[in-house]
Amino acid sequence: MKKGCRISTIKSDHGGKFQNERFDKFCDKHGIKHNFSAPRTPQQNVVVERKNRSLEELARTLLNATDLPKYFWADAVSTTWYVLNRVLIQPIFVTSEIFD
Numbered sequence: 001m002k003k004g005c006r007i008s009t010i011k012s013d014h015g016g017k018f019q020n021e022r023f024d025k026f027c028d029k030h031g032i033k034h035n036f037s038a039p040r041t042p043q044q045n046v047v048v049e050r051k052n053r054s055l056e057e058l059a060r061t062l063l064n065a066t067d068l069p070k071y072f073w074a075d076a077v078s079t080t081w082y083v084l085n086r087v088l089i090q091p092i093f094v095t096s097e098i099f100d
Helices: 021-030 042-066 069-087
Strands: 009-012 033-037
Touching: 009 021, 021 033
Parallel strands: 009 033
Antiparallel strands: none
C-alpha cells in the first residue's frame, strides 16, 4: 500500500502451496480474487520460468560484478526484483509494412 495500490487478483498453478483454506480465507478477507491456471498445462508456466531465470541471472551478475560473497544472494535477488518491477520493457514488434 506504499503507492496507494492494492492487489486485486492472484493467479497461481495447482502446485499446492496456495491451495489451502487459510490462504483462501486471507484472499476473501482482503477482497483478492484467486485464480488458478489450467491443470497440466506447463506452457502457461513458461513466462514465470523465464522471469525467474532472468531474475537469477541478474542476481548472479550483480554478485559477480561487485565481487560480493554468495551469502548476499538474498539481497541481490531482492534488488534485482525491485529493479525489474520498475523498469518498463516493451517488446518491439516489426511488421512487414515497414519494409514494403
